[in-house]
Amino acid sequence: xxxxxxxxxxxxSSRMGTNKAMLPMFQKASIENIATELNKIAxxxxxxxxxxxEYSFLGLxxxxxxxxxxxxxxxxxxxxxxxxxxxxxVSACDMPFIKAAVMEEMLGNLENYDALVPEIDGQxxxxxxxxxxxxxxxxxxxxxxxxxxxxxxxxxxxxxIMKHTEFQLYTKNHKLFSxxxxxxxxxxxxxxxxxxxSHFNPQI
Numbered sequence: 001x002x003x004x005x006x007x008x009x010x011x012x013s014s015r016m017g018t019n020k021a022m023l024p025m026f027q028k029a030s031i032e033n034i035a036t037e038l039n040k041i042a043x044x045x046x047x048x049x050x051x052x053x054e055y056s057f058l059g060l061x062x063x064x065x066x067x068x069x070x071x072x073x074x075x076x077x078x079x080x081x082x083x084x085x086x087x088x089x090v091s092a093c094d095m096p097f098i099k100a101a102v103m104e105e106m107l108g109n110l111e112n113y114d115a116l117v118p119e120i121d122g123q124x125x126x127x128x129x130x131x132x133x134x135x136x137x138x139x140x141x142x143x144x145x146x147x148x149x150x151x152x153x154x155x156x157x158x159x160x161i162m163k164h165t166e167f168q169l170y171t172k173n174h175k176l177f178s179x180x181x182x183x184x185x186x187x188x189x190x191x192x193x194x195x196x197x198s199h200f201n202p203q204i
Contacts (some may be wrong), residue, residue: 001087001107005042006079007035008072008127009049009093010065015186019054020034021093023190030096035060038091040100040174041107046082048075067143072127073153077139080131090129097179097194105167106130107135115159124161128181140149176201 009031013110016023020030038045047060055062063082070094080088089103098168104166107130113173116130127150138156142148164170170177170180179200184190 001110003042003043003107004079004083004085004088005038005102006076006083006088006090007031007038007045007060007093008075008079008090009047009051010072010075016184016190017187020184020190021055023096023184025193027098031055031093032058033096034093034098037098037100037103038089041103042089044084048079049143064175070143071148072150073139073143073148076131077136077143078189080133080136080139083133083161086133088132089130090127092183092185093108094185095128095181096158097182097196098128099180102167102177102180105169106162109160109162109166111160113160113176115154115157116162117159118162118167119166120164120178122174123181124151124154125181126154128139129161 007065022029026033034134035045045060046057047058047062049055050064051061052062063078065078067077076090091098106116106118110130114132114134118128135157139153142153167177179196182193184193
């Protein structure tokens with residue numbers, strides 16, 4: 001499957017107090033590790049950001065929002081519009097332990113759905129998910145109506161919700177699997193991420 005990866009880096013990081021994408025993880029900026037994993041599953045990686053100078057070191061093509069101040073939905077719209085492939089894999093910039101193997105499993109389960117969103121221990125992860133260009137009309141409609149909650153957007157889609165028990169990686173290693181979807185939004189969660197990093201085994 002020809003896929004474009006969208007790396008969303010447009011958040012304000014207000015709860016973290018500093019740019020969470022740039023926090024050190026595994027001796028690099030967290031966003032750099034995420035970009036490396038996305039490159040393993042996608043023919044193209046687009047950085048969705050309105051701050052091009054801040055991320056120029058990544059060497060990725062950048063796409064600004066067309067709908068400014070609209071949060072993740074605005075970023076998804078920009079990326080889907082810019083993508084030259086029908087299918088995109090979206091990742092937020094605050095998930096330091098993502099691995100290509102889990103993304104490959106998700107892509108293998110997309111089937112004919114317009115989107116695939118993982119649900120891990122009851123929590124949906126719409127910013128670590130797959131979307132097709134068929135979502136664009138509904139997405140544009142939500143933005144025009146200022147309906148900016150992801151859950152409302154997902155309810156309108158023909159989306160597959162992939163539960164954690166459906167992943168082969170979950171069956172192989174429950175503990176490691178839970179780390180793959182960890183995200184950090186505040187200083188306490190970053191401190192916890194650094195603790196996980198100390199014993200995280202990336203070989204999956």
